[in-house]
Amino acid sequence: MQQKISSFIGRRRNWSIPYVLFLGFFVVVPMLLIAYYAFTNDEGNFTLANIRKFWVHPEAMNTFIYSVVVALITTVLCILIGYPAAYILSKMEARKARLLVILFILPMWVNFLIRTLATVALFDFLKLPLGEGALIFGMVYNFLPFMIYPIYNILQKTDQNLIEAAQDLGANPRQVFLKTVLPLSVPGIMSGVIMVFMPVISTFAIAELLTINNIKLFGTTLQENIYNGTWNYGAALSLLMLLMIGLTALLNRDGNSKAAEEGGLI
Amino acid sequence: MIRRLLSSSYLGILLLMLYAPILIIIVFSFTEAKVLGNWTGFSFKLYTSIFRGGVHHSLTGALWNTLIIGLVAAFGSTILGTMAAIGIHNLQPRAQKAVKMVNTIPILNPDIITAISLFLLFISLGISQGYATVILAHITFCTPYVVLSVLPRLRRMNTNLYEAALDLGATPFLAVRKILLPELRPGMISGFILAFTLSIDDFVVTLFTIGNEGLETLSTYIYADARRGGLTPELRPLSAIIFVVVLILLLIINQRAAKRKL
Amino acid sequence: MQQMTDIITVEKLSHSFGDKTVLQDINLSIAKGEFVTILGPSGCGKTTLMRLIGGFLKASEGRINIAGKEMTQAPPHLRPVNTVFQRYALFPHLNVFENIAFGLRLKKLPKEEIKKRVKQVLKIVTMMDYEERDVDSLSGGQQQRVAIARAIVNEPEVLLLDEPLAALDLKMRKDMQMEIKAMHKKLGISFLYVTHDQEEALTLSDRIVVMSEGKIQQIGTPTEIYNEPANSFVADFIGESNILNGAMIEDELVEFAGHRFECVDKGFALNEPVDVVVRPEDIYIFDLSDAAQFSGVVTSSIFKGVHYEMVINTPEGFEFLVQDYHCFDVGKTVGLRIKPFDIHVMKKERLCNSFKGVVVDKQQVKFLDTLFKCNEAGLYAAGTEVNVSVAFEDVTLFDNEEEGTLRGVVKFILYKGNHYHLRVLAEGTDQIFVDTNDIWDDGDRIGISIAPESIHLEPA
Numbered sequence: 012m013q014q015k016i017s018s019f020i021g022r023r024r025n026w027s028i029p030y031v032l033f034l035g036f037f038v039v040v041p042m043l044l045i046a047y048y049a050f051t052n053d054e055g056n057f058t059l060a061n062i063r064k065f066w067v068h069p070e071a072m073n074t075f076i077y078s079v080v081v082a083l084i085t086t087v088l089c090i091l092i093g094y095p096a097a098y099i100l101s102k103m104e105a106r107k108a109r110l111l112v113i114l115f116i117l118p119m120w121v122n123f124l125i126r127t128l129a130t131v132a133l134f135d136f137l138k139l140p141l142g143e144g145a146l147i148f149g150m151v152y153n154f155l156p157f158m159i160y161p162i163y164n165i166l167q168k169t170d171q172n173l174i175e176a177a178q179d180l181g182a183n184p185r186q187v188f189l190k191t192v193l194p195l196s197v198p199g200i201m202s203g204v205i206m207v208f209m210p211v212i213s214t215f216a217i218a219e220l221l222t223i224n225n226i227k228l229f230g231t232t233l234q235e236n237i238y239n240g241t242w243n244y245g246a247a248l249s250l251l252m253l254l255m256i257g258l259t260a261l262l263n264r265d266g267n268s269k270a271a272e273e274g275g276l277i
Numbered sequence: 278m279i280r281r282l283l284s285s286s287y288l289g290i291l292l293l294m295l296y297a298p299i300l301i302i303i304v305f306s307f308t309e310a311k312v313l314g315n316w317t318g319f320s321f322k323l324y325t326s327i328f329r330g331g332v333h334h335s336l337t338g339a340l341w342n343t344l345i346i347g348l349v350a351a352f353g354s355t356i357l358g359t360m361a362a363i364g365i366h367n368l369q370p371r372a373q374k375a376v377k378m379v380n381t382i383p384i385l386n387p388d389i390i391t392a393i394s395l396f397l398l399f400i401s402l403g404i405s406q407g408y409a410t411v412i413l414a415h416i417t418f419c420t421p422y423v424v425l426s427v428l429p430r431l432r433r434m435n436t437n438l439y440e441a442a443l444d445l446g447a448t449p450f451l452a453v454r455k456i457l458l459p460e461l462r463p464g465m466i467s468g469f470i471l472a473f474t475l476s477i478d479d480f481v482v483t484l485f486t487i488g489n490e491g492l493e494t495l496s497t498y499i500y501a502d503a504r505r506g507g508l509t510p511e512l513r514p515l516s517a518i519i520f521v522v523v524l525i526l527l528l529i530i531n532q533r534a535a536k537r538k539l
Numbered sequence: 540m541q542q543m544t545d546i547i548t549v550e551k552l553s554h555s556f557g558d559k560t561v562l563q564d565i566n567l568s569i570a571k572g573e574f575v576t577i578l579g580p581s582g583c584g585k586t587t588l589m590r591l592i593g594g595f596l597k598a599s600e601g602r603i604n605i606a607g608k609e610m611t612q613a614p615p616h617l618r619p620v621n622t623v624f625q626r627y628a629l630f631p632h633l634n635v636f637e638n639i640a641f642g643l644r645l646k647k648l649p650k651e652e653i654k655k656r657v658k659q660v661l662k663i664v665t666m667m668d669y670e671e672r673d674v675d676s677l678s679g680g681q682q683q684r685v686a687i688a689r690a691i692v693n694e695p696e697v698l699l700l701d702e703p704l705a706a707l708d709l710k711m712r713k714d715m716q717m718e719i720k721a722m723h724k725k726l727g728i729s730f731l732y733v734t735h736d737q738e739e740a741l742t743l744s745d746r747i748v749v750m751s752e753g754k755i756q757q758i759g760t761p762t763e764i765y766n767e768p769a770n771s772f773v774a775d776f777i778g779e780s781n782i783l784n785g786a787m788i789e790d791e792l793v794e795f796a797g798h799r800f801e802c803v804d805k806g807f808a809l810n811e812p813v814d815v816v817v818r819p820e821d822i823y824i825f826d827l828s829d830a831a832q833f834s835g836v837v838t839s840s841i842f843k844g845v846h847y848e849m850v851i852n853t854p855e856g857f858e859f860l861v862q863d864y865h866c867f868d869v870g871k872t873v874g875l876r877i878k879p880f881d882i883h884v885m886k887k888e889r890l891c892n893s894f895k896g897v898v899v900d901k902q903q904v905k906f907l908d909t910l911f912k913c914n915e916a917g918l919y920a921a922g923t924e925v926n927v928s929v930a931f932e933d934v935t936l937f938d939n940e941e942e943g944t945l946r947g948v949v950k951f952i953l954y955k956g957n958h959y960h961l962r963v964l965a966e967g968t969d970q971i972f973v974d975t976n977d978i979w980d981d982g983d984r985i986g987i988s989i990a991p992e993s994i995h996l997e998p999a
Contacts, residue, residue: 180621
């Protein structure tokens, strides 16, 4: 018996079992619960009322569309502002670049509420009005480092040989960038997009604080529903978000774990 | 020449904008004014009051909670995640792919979805929310990152090292302890640091799993505070301290990484 | 020797990285349609030379002319040369067709023209059906061919190939060598090829440039390099050789390994010390008889597939490497004979170590930035500048760096039949040559000492 136990532990692949169980209980089951709650009503009976409510109710739908627009604007702004920054950093000499990269990444590590409140403080200090402009500013401010870092990472890793090959084949510096460096950096851009787009839709704190609760994003809607006890509707809305995520995940199959690695790690 | 000037100024302006809010907070942490923007003279009062004043017991309480939860969650996820990574690395390709996919779910999910899903779980099971639920929730969203920190090191490691240990007479357990884990240590350390950071920084998941018993972490405290109307002045020096600590940490990590590369 | 048909000329080219000189005074010219190989061990500077010609490095000193125009400082995209990189450098985000068409698209050629040229070049490299394929689905050899196609489709004046076959396995390498040679014949453009594989160089080239330590050692056709190496480095690097110390007794008579042999060289001083090179395949080996010029005992015999490689020890204490189709067993006494034509005599580059030094006091002289005890120091006034000479065999080496008077690193080992002739790099950039019977390895860190009675001085 002892032998059996120790050889069971000996098989390294069995070490994954605790985690698999953990994942099952804390990840898979909760997600299934979302689906369950989405399709049931207060008494626990199966219903499509929650889903219908979303389609029929203009409020949630409008918030959703508005959030997507805000997310798109933020993402595009982050790319437009962040790519040049990442590019400049990647061309700098390693030692200088490293210090600057730290400065750009640093905000990511400061508590996100503190960062948001700092933005509020800035606006207060400059006597600027809070509202839509502040919202966009706050979003870009918050998420810009998340776009710069993966793009910087991938630009840095560009094979020098490929750049030389392009030069050898007749490309001037501008052409080298447009035809070789830029296309090869797209996975980095995708990483950044993944880390910006969905989070923008689903945060509520930033919207709440930077617009004194005037503007609601989809994340706010979700949060409100849970707080008010209308879990079923909240679950239905969550299901909608999950569908969106699922779609983007399918469209970007290989990029996903790479994105997580590039984006999350030091 | 011009290009370099343009590049430097672009970066400079960007950095200025990124740091303007933080700098304002730091500058105004050295004054007593209740409202941000008024300068009532240089003073350390706010700094000292964090660590003393009875009114702000809840702030220090929240800070403690945040740190404890962070450490426990980080340790938990590192242990769970490292074991998991070792196991996953040795799975059959199809099983490996499936587990990796599920592992990515907490990473891809926006935190509010994770929060809601765990909320529903605890509610359905009738588990009362508090320390335990928060820690479990944190471990849930941290461990995948640990797994992704450790797996690459497993992939890059020479597969023969473990077998060589067995060949020389080590039991599997000993082989893991003395050969495998030291190889994985860098990945475990970055996983730990990452988990700790994610936990400390977390807001939404904590909010949904913390219950109504008055338990607070830094994030929930600040949020409640902000909703009540404006920044508690003491949050300014706190933010300044956090900022400086993070800066120093990053510089240290960077120095170590630089030395290793040399 | 510049000709009108030279497509590339390199004049007095030197290059340093920081204070490390990587290339020194390189002069060479490549004619139109020629296949020239730059051959040398790693670190000899051949890749640097190629990168300078390709434009990826700007030379510290010297001139490079390509197709009649000065191009020393020109960037790569303005030079009429194309490079085949060692690790292919195929663009991963483009398929085979687009990779090859890259350069043509930059030139803004019409679509039809591009299509035609790409198809044409795919035919030359026999990869016709691979247009749509992703480059990471190709094998190493296939990637190499696409890389070559991508370069030649631009119809450059010169094709630069940087160790293109280094990453392939043996069989693939041999096949590709033949294909490259065929391609060269077909295209008629100049090929500049870089490799460390001397067999490859001998197979492919019209001319070979042998390099070592940043300098050109010899330029010549494969047969010239093989049969008439200019110095011991080239003799040792190309093919297998027996290299020994000898002396020219008189014209056409050389003495080495304790015997005298007829040879075909003349023009040396009477009894001048020389280096003698004999290729293993040029030594006749047979059962001991009167036809033998000298004899020896077989100490090792290894079957190499085509021939046997045998080591013979002579009673005079010399070791010879001999190759023959017949096998002679270990322990057998055999007779050996060398035809006069097969004995190659080279002038020695140096007869002993010489340094510039200064007498410090009655017992010490300073050279190589180190103080040495020297018996002859007493003969000169302190401060006198002297020429120091030390015989090769008077330099003592120690395993432990600290045991010697100064430290050094073994850089080059030449077996000379009955001893080893080493080139050692002393601290800094000074070279010391040592004769020893001990076996050392390239890269060994050693301590160096010279006995006081072995240091000979002469006024400078």
